Amino acid sequence: MPVRSHYPDVEVPDVSLFDFLFRNFGERADAAALVDGGSGATVTFSELERMVRKIAAALAERGIGAGDVVGMFAPNTPLYPAVFHGVLRANAIVTSANSLYTPGELTHQLIDSGAKLLFTVSPFLDRAAAAVAQAGLPPESIILLDGQVDGYTSLGDLLASEAEPPAQTVGAEDTAVLPYSSGTTGRAKGVILTHRNLVANLLQIERMGKVSPQTRILAVLPFFHIYGMTVMMNQGLHKQCTVVTMAKFDLSEFLRVIAEYRVNRVYIAPPVAVALAKHPMVDDYDLSCIDIIISGAAPLDAELGHAVAVRLGCTVLQGYGMTELSPVSHAMPDDSTDMDLNSSGFALPNIECKLVDPDTGREVGPGERGELWVKGPNVMSGYLNNPEATAITLDDEGYLHTGDVATVTEEGVFSIVDRVKELIKYKGYQVPPAELEALLLTHDKIADAAVIGVRDAEGEEVPKAFVVRQASGADLTAEDVMTFVAERIAPHKKVRVVEFIDEIPKSASGKILRKDLRAREAQAR
Template sequence: MFASPFPDVDIPEASVFDFLFADVDQDVLDHVALIDTVGGAQTTYGELIERVNASAGWLAARGIGAGDVVGLLAPNSSLFAVAFHGILRAGATATTINALFTAQDIAKQLTDATATMLITVSALLPQAREAARTVGITPENLVVLDGDGASATGHPNLDDLLAPGAPAPQVDFDPATHLAVLPYSSGTTGNPKGVMLTHRNLVANMAQIRLLFAMRSDDNVLAVLPFFHIYGMTVLLNAALQARATLVVMPRFDLTAFLDTIQEHRATYGYIAPPVAVALAKHPLVDEYDTSSLRVLLSGAAPLDAELGAAVAERLDVRVLQGFGMSELSPVSHAMPVDGGQEHFGEVAPLSSCGWPVANTVNKIVDPADGNEVAYPAEGLSEPGELWVKGPNVMVGYLGNEEATSATIDTDGFLHTGDLARVDHAGRVFIVDRLKELIKYKGYQVPPAELEALLLTHPAIIDAAVVGVTDVDGEEIPKAFVVRRSDADLTGDEVIDFVARQVAPHKKVRRVEFIDVIPKSASGKILRKDLRSPTA
């Protein structure tokens, strides 16, 4: 077992709203909190707090409060921020829904979460209305934030929520047990499950990452990662507001718009996922923009290859960092400090690691074969094992699923991440791959992430994914799905040879298929289940 090397931080017994806004300085109220890149609207901290309080008052007047769940289906915008924090301010629980979901997907989550209200935007109204109808949510409980309002459509809009000016309710609950949010696990390895996160979970994680990420009030933070996903929810929507920074909000990732935003708004800090890093490292369009304002890019949601990260750092002259987390950990459990670790440890962490365990946490690395803890190394790297994490950011469980909860959180409070990891002598953690994603070829373990990172070093390959498929003899083999450059004349045999020259024989790619795009979740994780087939 090894503990975080960072000093424990104080975790106030406070709600998310109080932690963020109860002690806001008067001189902060006029500071811009959010800029919508679509439309250009700016929202100050004072305006944000007023709108959150007013929307909480409207919800309370409608009988929404402790014990109630409200669905929130919207892309990134200042409207999302108001609605999200309004729900929490009213004492209710927000279940955030993937903006790419179909009506069937939305209805499934609303049903599982027992949501009684749904808040959305006009662009998503067709699927939202169908889902609401399916689960029995009435038109007056389907809020369309940017719609024409209740008098015209039957659906309240943001103006309807704010107009009454009802005071925010007085709510009294235990932050350690009261559910703030109910995001759903991505479902990349199974059916999505409701992740129960309390106010204390979210407050704890903000406190744990505050000094590490070191966002400042003069930072313009790129907010392109979806707020509905726990990564964007915590490190952007919450932690950036806690730092009194300005969030430059993009509803979705588009490389041209992304680069435009950096240049126009002089963005200084960005949170990205590996697919964005691939574009920044390889696309010629990047050279046409002034990105000199950027000082930090932090990658998460999926493993970032060290060579890819280094290419981004060199091309943009920016510090590239990596972290690790999962919805069940609120989400950040490991991270590099903003200086890479120089001040704390006298050296910068290798980009192949995800940094150190965050404050107030302890870790174990456990051999999945025998359940024994892997020895902490005196030098170099430990043997691989499953990463276990214990701390105040660990979820309270999966909604209505005691079996899955007990299989994930043991009686000592350690959350079993399902990720294969190693630790070095300096306490830095290296993620190998998801345990369930490991390919077993003739008894040998083959980590897909290692092969994907190697494939991305090929100049003719834009993106890649590797999965295990079954060959005609019933043997599981590594198969690569490759997106090649449009002007590249690259064959499958050349891809196989490229990998074979650089890996052990059991890790060789045995099949190659060229496709137009690698399917990924909104947070940037490869959806391997969409690539697998019974035979190949």
């Protein structure tokens, strides 16, 4: 039986994202909307709106309008939201690209999305220029956010426009953004998210948190990813609070920015929690300003989360989502007191869920494992140019099949226990890699870990752990790791192979890139 959110539904207005966010800044007009954590440069709400309108006007002068796609290939800066919303205000669509992409990966996204322009920064210019050329676009399709480079248009050129922005023609059901996601399987696909999807998710997450104009949000997770885009960049505008940006994660800089700008709300992925719980550098900074840390993008182990909470004297919470959900579907509310930190909290308002046995198709009840299916106003329209993938992921009833295995309690608390495609089958038993990874991270000599299934000499699939030692763990052996796990888990879940590596491959949002580990394993064989 479907499980509905126990929160009252929110009313989702039929407006564009621009109209929703830039409706009226009032007394906040001259307050800091965005602060560059590195330089201290500040953009106020009124300055941001002026830039958005100038960029929209300049894009319209260049022929960009309804249905056109504009790419963004840049790190977090206060200028990113100006360009993002300038594109939307020009009635066009943003496709945000991973700033770690190679030219080939970026080329695929430019071609697949049909992008006509690409905003980037000068340190990325070599990759951007190569991708633009491979996509068959002219060099003048590149616009640089930072400074002047001969032969290229700059953002300054656009901001010098004296034109008026075009009339708004987009509505709530029109496409707003095309972030790219691999979904449950395969190569990255364009995820069609409408203005209504994004507005709905902002209103849904509003019910779960206590974000106000006095809040200071740290945006270290990238704006190109839907997590940073919605939960940091756009939530900051919606709640008219200050967002402090970081171009990339560096632990000492991360800690300095929090301490210097007195950030009180920090969104992270689990790898950052490992550093906050274990790294000695944390003690060198005054982090007493932090009220809330929210982890997403991958499962956070409760013991690790509690260690962070105790060390920093703050509340640590967890949520769940995916690009196809705009992205948040489940979260712990800010006032959680006794909720299991291994869980992902409650379904957000307007959301209905099912848990379905992936082998039998049977709906399962509280306490049973099943693939999580989600229905709500934040669910994507589909995958761009990919009706087959859309049909696999979205069913006729409007449920999105997440590919994640979950359980739910009688009280409606959901826990993500693994992914359908990543379960290891050992002698017929299911072994969830995420469970083993969470356990490994509780070892005081392990800095990071990932687990995949590999074949042993008998052809049986067994769990293999890739382990990154702490600086103090040089003497840690594979036998130590296997013994540690064996003493704490059921026999069929034991780690049977260990390899020490320097770094676990992860996406920008913090998800373990198991495909990279599998490729490494195949190459070793």
